[in-house]
Amino acid sequence: MKRVWVLNDLFVEEAYRNRGMAGLLLNAAAEFAKTTDAARIILATQASNTPAQSLYESRGYCRDEAFYHYTLSLA
Template sequence: AASSFLKERIENADSVIFVAEDESKNLVGFTQLYPLFSSTRMKKLWLLNDLFVHSDFRGKGISVALIEKTKELCQKTDACAVMLETAKSNKIGNNLYPRTGFLLNTESNFYEWTNA
């Protein structure tokens, strides 16, 4: 299901996906970004929705490299920001994102309505 979902995003140009490969060209990580728009800033912004690195390749700087590609996209497209959400229990992500320049927004509440 996940691969068909990703394939559909690529085919429909709904998102931007950056991938990381090992020396044998095997996929070892990826990040997926969705374009959004900020009415108050009157600019595009990017939602970093997925960041994954295979467990055998963690700790090698791959996630940092993928985040750097994300920030380059933000600059190239003149977007105002990259935003993301991660679980409070995601210790790896909550350590990684501040190290790569992301700031925790403590001024906002995040709400979700689920169409169940």
């Protein structure tokens, strides 16, 4: 069974945004995933976070329309 990597909390310091940094980080994550022979990278973002959605979609990430995700909070 192949690995699935979870990409959490992608963040670029505000002063360095809109210079392609996140794109480079996503490229590095994809390269790392390929070198570990992973099947895919998964991530989640807030429904309101349209900049992040544009970023991911521009880098080939597809929004999952087929599954609902559930969380049981234990706090």
